[in-house]
Amino acid sequence: MLLAQVEQVQVPDLDFPAIAPILIVLGAACVSVLFEAFLPRSARWAAQFGLSVLTLVGAGAALLAYLGDAPATGVTTLAGALAVDKPALFLWATLLILGLGSVFLMADRRVEPGGAFAADAAIRPGTIQDRAQATTVMQTEVFPLALFSLGGMMVFTASNDLLTMFIALEVLSLPLYLMCGLARRRRLISQEAAVKYFLLGAFASAFFLYGLALLYGYAGSIKLSAIAAAAGGSDRSDTLLFAGIGLLVVGLLFKAAVGPFHTWSPDVYQGAPTPVTAFMGACTKVAAFGGILRVFSVAFEATSWEWRGVLWGVAIVSMLIGAILGLTQTDIKRMVAYSSVAHAGFLLIGSIALTDEGRAATLFYLLTYGFTTLSVFAVISLVRDANGEATQISSWAGLAKRSPVVAGIFTVLLLALAGIPFTSGFVGKFVVFSAALADGMAPLVVIALLASAVAAFFYLRIIVLMYMREPEEDGPTVSLPGVPTTITIALGVAVTILLGVFPSAVLDWSVVGAFVS
Amino acid sequence: MSGAFLLPALLFLPLVGGVVVALLRNNDKLAKLAALGFSLGELVLAVFAWIAFDANGARLQLTSSVEWIPQFGVNFALGVDGIALVMIALIAFLVPIVIGASWEEKLPEGRTLGGFLSLILVMETFMVGVFAATDVFLFYVFFEAMLIPAYFLIGRFGGPRRTYAAMKFFLYSLLGGLIMLASVIGVYVTSADVLGKGTFEWAKLAEISKDLSPTAQFWLFLGFFVAFAIKAPLVPLHTWLPDSAAEAPVGVGVLLVGVLDKVGTFGFLRYGLSLFPEASKQLAPLVLVLAVIGILYGAFLAFGQSDMKRFVAFTSIAHFGFIALGIFAFSSQSISGSVLYMVNHGISTGMLFLVVGMVMARGGSRQFADYGGMAKLTPVLGGLFLVAGLSSLALPGTNSFVSEFLVLVGSFPNEPVFTILASVGMVLAALYVLRAYQQIMQGPVRGTALVGLAGGPGSATDPESDTFKSKIADLSRRELIVLAPLVALIIGLGVYPKPVLDVITPSVTATMTEAGVTDPVVAQEGDK
Numbered sequence A: 001m002l003l004a005q006v007e008q009v010q011v012p013d014l015d016f017p018a019i020a021p022i023l024i025v026l027g028a029a030c031v032s033v034l035f036e037a038f039l040p041r042s043a044r045w046a047a048q049f050g051l052s053v054l055t056l057v058g059a060g061a062a063l064l065a066y067l068g069d070a071p072a073t074g075v076t077t078l079a080g081a082l083a084v085d086k087p088a089l090f091l092w093a094t095l096l097i098l099g100l101g102s103v104f105l106m107a108d109r110r111v112e113p114g115g116a117f118a119a120d121a122a123i124r125p126g127t128i129q130d131r132a133q134a135t136t137v138m139q140t141e142v143f144p145l146a147l148f149s150l151g152g153m154m155v156f157t158a159s160n161d162l163l164t165m166f167i168a169l170e171v172l173s174l175p176l177y178l179m180c181g182l183a184r185r186r187r188l189i190s191q192e193a194a195v196k197y198f199l200l201g202a203f204a205s206a207f208f209l210y211g212l213a214l215l216y217g218y219a220g221s222i223k224l225s226a227i228a229a230a231a232g233g234s235d236r237s238d239t240l241l242f243a244g245i246g247l248l249v250v251g252l253l254f255k256a257a258v259g260p261f262h263t264w265s266p267d268v269y270q271g272a273p274t275p276v277t278a279f280m281g282a283c284t285k286v287a288a289f290g291g292i293l294r295v296f297s298v299a300f301e302a303t304s305w306e307w308r309g310v311l312w313g314v315a316i317v318s319m320l321i322g323a324i325l326g327l328t329q330t331d332i333k334r335m336v337a338y339s340s341v342a343h344a345g346f347l348l349i350g351s352i353a354l355t356d357e358g359r360a361a362t363l364f365y366l367l368t369y370g371f372t373t374l375s376v377f378a379v380i381s382l383v384r385d386a387n388g389e390a391t392q393i394s395s396w397a398g399l400a401k402r403s404p405v406v407a408g409i410f411t412v413l414l415l416a417l418a419g420i421p422f423t424s425g426f427v428g429k430f431v432v433f434s435a436a437l438a439d440g441m442a443p444l445v446v447i448a449l450l451a452s453a454v455a456a457f458f459y460l461r462i463i464v465l466m467y468m469r470e471p472e473e474d475g476p477t478v479s480l481p482g483v484p485t486t487i488t489i490a491l492g493v494a495v496t497i498l499l500g501v502f503p504s505a506v507l508d509w510s511v512v513g514a515f516v517s
Numbered sequence B: 001m002s003g004a005f006l007l008p009a010l011l012f013l014p015l016v017g018g019v020v021v022a023l024l025r026n027n028d029k030l031a032k033l034a035a036l037g038f039s040l041g042e043l044v045l046a047v048f049a050w051i052a053f054d055a056n057g058a059r060l061q062l063t064s065s066v067e068w069i070p071q072f073g074v075n076f077a078l079g080v081d082g083i084a085l086v087m088i089a090l091i092a093f094l095v096p097i098v099i100g101a102s103w104e105e106k107l108p109e110g111r112t113l114g115g116f117l118s119l120i121l122v123m124e125t126f127m128v129g130v131f132a133a134t135d136v137f138l139f140y141v142f143f144e145a146m147l148i149p150a151y152f153l154i155g156r157f158g159g160p161r162r163t164y165a166a167m168k169f170f171l172y173s174l175l176g177g178l179i180m181l182a183s184v185i186g187v188y189v190t191s192a193d194v195l196g197k198g199t200f201e202w203a204k205l206a207e208i209s210k211d212l213s214p215t216a217q218f219w220l221f222l223g224f225f226v227a228f229a230i231k232a233p234l235v236p237l238h239t240w241l242p243d244s245a246a247e248a249p250v251g252v253g254v255l256l257v258g259v260l261d262k263v264g265t266f267g268f269l270r271y272g273l274s275l276f277p278e279a280s281k282q283l284a285p286l287v288l289v290l291a292v293i294g295i296l297y298g299a300f301l302a303f304g305q306s307d308m309k310r311f312v313a314f315t316s317i318a319h320f321g322f323i324a325l326g327i328f329a330f331s332s333q334s335i336s337g338s339v340l341y342m343v344n345h346g347i348s349t350g351m352l353f354l355v356v357g358m359v360m361a362r363g364g365s366r367q368f369a370d371y372g373g374m375a376k377l378t379p380v381l382g383g384l385f386l387v388a389g390l391s392s393l394a395l396p397g398t399n400s401f402v403s404e405f406l407v408l409v410g411s412f413p414n415e416p417v418f419t420i421l422a423s424v425g426m427v428l429a430a431l432y433v434l435r436a437y438q439q440i441m442q443g444p445v446r447g448t449a450l451v452g453l454a455g456g457p458g459s460a461t462d463p464e465s466d467t468f469k470s471k472i473a474d475l476s477r478r479e480l481i482v483l484a485p486l487v488a489l490i491i492g493l494g495v496y497p498k499p500v501l502d503v504i505t506p507s508v509t510a511t512m513t514e515a516g517v518t519d520p521v522v523a524q525e526g527d528k
Helices: A002-008 A016-038 A041-068 A086-107 A128-133 A142-158 A162-180 A187-219 A224-232 A238-255 A264-271 A274-299 A301-327 A332-351 A356-382 A404-418 A424-438 A442-468 A483-501 A504-510 B006-023 B028-052 B082-101 B113-132 B136-145 B147-157 B162-195 B202-209 B214-231 B240-247 B250-260 B262-273 B277-304 B308-328 B332-363 B379-392 B399-411 B416-441 B466-471 B477-495 B498-515
Strands: A075-077 A082-084 A383-385 B061-069 B074-080
Touching: A016 A041, A016 A075, A016 A082, A016 A142, A041 A086, A041 A142, A082 A086, A082 A142, A086 A142, A086 A274, A086 A356, A086 A483, A142 A162, A142 A274, A162 A187, A162 A238, A162 A274, A187 A224, A187 A238, A187 A264, A224 A274, A224 A301, A238 A274, A238 A301, A264 A274, A264 A332, A274 A301, A274 A332, A274 A356, A301 A332, A301 A442, A332 A356, A332 A424, A332 A442, A356 A383, A356 A404, A356 A424, A356 A483, A356 A504, A404 A424, A404 A442, A404 A483, A424 A442, A424 A483, A424 B162, A442 B147, A442 B162, A504 B061, B006 B028, B006 B061, B006 B074, B006 B082, B006 B113, B028 B061, B028 B082, B028 B113, B074 B082, B074 B113, B074 B136, B082 B113, B082 B250, B082 B262, B082 B332, B082 B477, B082 B498, B113 B136, B113 B147, B113 B250, B113 B262, B136 B147, B136 B162, B136 B202, B136 B262, B147 B162, B147 B250, B162 B202, B162 B214, B162 B240, B214 B262, B214 B277, B240 B250, B240 B308, B250 B262, B250 B308, B250 B332, B262 B277, B262 B308, B262 B332, B262 B498, B277 B308, B277 B416, B277 B498, B308 B332, B308 B399, B308 B416, B332 B379, B332 B399, B332 B477, B332 B498, B379 B399, B379 B416, B379 B477, B399 B416, B399 B477
Parallel strands: none
Antiparallel strands: A075 A082, B061 B074
8 A cells, every 4th residue: 555655656757967967057056055155255256166167167068978978859857847959958058158158257356356246235335334345355146146047047948848947937037136236336226227127027927927827727738748739739718828828928028138028128237237247148048049949849839820920020129129229328238238139139030930940040149149248248347437337338439549459359249249241140140031031031031131230330339439539538448357257258259250250060050950848 | 274273362362461461550661561562462363363264264264162151052162254353353453553542641640551551451352252252142241341341441541521431331331231131041042942952152043043933033133232232333322422432541432432332233243134134124224214313413413513532433423324324234235345344444433533632632622622723733643633534534545435435335226215315424524524624733823722821821822933832742753653554554445455355245245145135136246
């Protein structure tokens, strides 16, 4: 009797090699919390930084080791909660390497003396204690937060049912909300950004959850494959299905900062400490679009005729909002935020192509865009005046004269964002648009190209400022970056140029085939 | 045919030169010499390419191809036909002249001549690339990449409104380029449908695109058309050219108008007529109307300009009208004439730009009204200004006459009305060129640029005095050396255009075969 009961409880199959990268990252995040609690303050920075780098490299090594004998079609594990397939592995690799770059930026203590983060985020801005902490070294809680967030992103891109996806969404979001409020300088707008992001993010999560509930009501299961099977042929209520898809997609598009669900992104990008902005701009984008790709391809492919038209509209709106509102920005971080809204529109085009080419193109674009964005924010963090980062675009005038190297690097990155040939941005645009065109979305491609032309104007404006204006008397100077920031910038620029000139190898990797479910 | 290394060498030599010159930019003299050396080396290579080219040989020659992005069937494929060859030769010929002309260029504060020349050389690489690419993707890449050095050349080294001009130039071209990108991708996707595996190889595309439905051809061609119409520039899309040409340094202006814009007309031939014959015929009436409007409108505006550099830009718009007319009149004479016109226009307008630049270097003003009677002080400059002007108005005996005549004679049987209207442009050309010459060179010495403002420092100067004459000096030896080859070609090609025509004609015939058009029956032996 007792024995029979024990036998009934099935321990789910665990494919340890497949999920090792996730386990390493999340496990190290827990260790990192312990470090924070038990290590003396003086030892924490080195320990946390070292642990984070080791973790990400180790997870990458585990991923590579698994890649060798991974089944070509992918596997599902944890009772089908996680799907470890080629797209997931590609996204994980992308996340790990971009995460590594972000961790380098967070660890830099030279650009901003003491680090970009507040020593004690709980102190109210403007008080005496706050002024006192301005000169002390940073708190290192940002490292465990980043690791948790990254772990959440990895689960998110591989989750095979909606509930896992929701939990992953929260695991990746909650640390981000906190990280946004940690800025050492200009703490008020940093905290404002954190609150804004949290409130709007909570709404988006609610949307997602509501959509999840409706879809469960429709299909009787939260598994993506079960939803697909139910939608494939049944006489159940379409209202539940479409309302569910709509709400779920709103939640996803919010995370990806696709217009018109982008309203949080300019404020948050501007207010958050720049290394965190870089982390959000690169990694969150990858995770969100990874999730979008999986949900669209696995769960909703059968109904694509019904929802694709709506997403055409969303993509158009996103591209136009990003390109047009980007023109009017005076703050460089806000400008990059709007640029990322436009790029999200391009990515959405690739995501709704629902072909192997479309998937490959989106993944490639995510990789190239992530590297470029990371370096863009790294460079932004270098240009400073007495009040910290000089994010007013007008204060960048004549930068080429003061610091030709930084201006040159930034020009390459801006040209990549604009999609000029010989940069990765061009190849990315090319693959996405050709996939879209092959899938019959010619009007969308034309609109995307026009939006690119408009967006080029604001990238160019900065090049004009840097190269063709005289520097102001009390203009900002370029701080000498520490080693970690230098590595991130160098890596980003190298990838941007290399993938622009020799994209073949990575294009091959990005051809990942279908999702497993 | 051997000589496959020639095009890659032509492509990369200026790039290497650009890097070397950029490294030497702190030493003006060394940088200048290095730049000149590289550009002359390029010229030598171009001569070799000319020799290695067999005019009656294969459609594309000196070909080489290296796999670049195999996933998309993109090859780093180079090759030339006669039309591309003469354009590359023109580039190789003009760049050393431009470098010579910029030898003592007054640059905005804080800019080095080395930086300037290095960008010129980088731009030369991309210009050669545009004409030498036989892979549509590669063509597009060069087409866009060319913008970057041009943008910095205008924006960093130009006149007072240089930022505005550079921005306008870049955005116009980029917009055209992006619309073209849609078509480039479209062509690729179509080829994937037809062949099973997508390709960008021009020759293969030319085979399959003819069989497309007229609608598909039309939309695909439209993308290319907009880009080329902006580049060429056809009239409603021309407004960037006067600004860019006026604000660009003189040398850049020469390359901009002399070569860069030819990408548009070259594109009409290589990517319009050959790839989309039906669509080209469909759009021909529109192009012809725009071309004739360009000829007349450009001439009128040239006549009305008060700024000398804008004047040259508007004469070019008129000339581009002739080139477009010849291409879309679809006869072998008119197209040959257009291609020859592309070369001649580069030479004569290039020279006009240079002499205008030399006038400005002396007077320090871009306004016609500030000059007068300059030929008295600088007779040689005056004479060469006249030569450039006469070549520009296509006086018989100069190079432009041959090409303009061919265009008009060749166009007449197919398009009599447009041809008659266009020939009015010849008269107008005489009007605007001679007016400009008269204003600057003829009559008594006058104008604030030459004699100073009334009551100002120069007002009391006697134009006959030696001190005055030494201030406004005639051409230096360097300037003479710069202009001499241009004068030689203007007269040489005016009297004996055969060597160039021989290279062009077989390619033109091939283009016409690809476009599926034949000469009208009434065509005569013409110039043979």
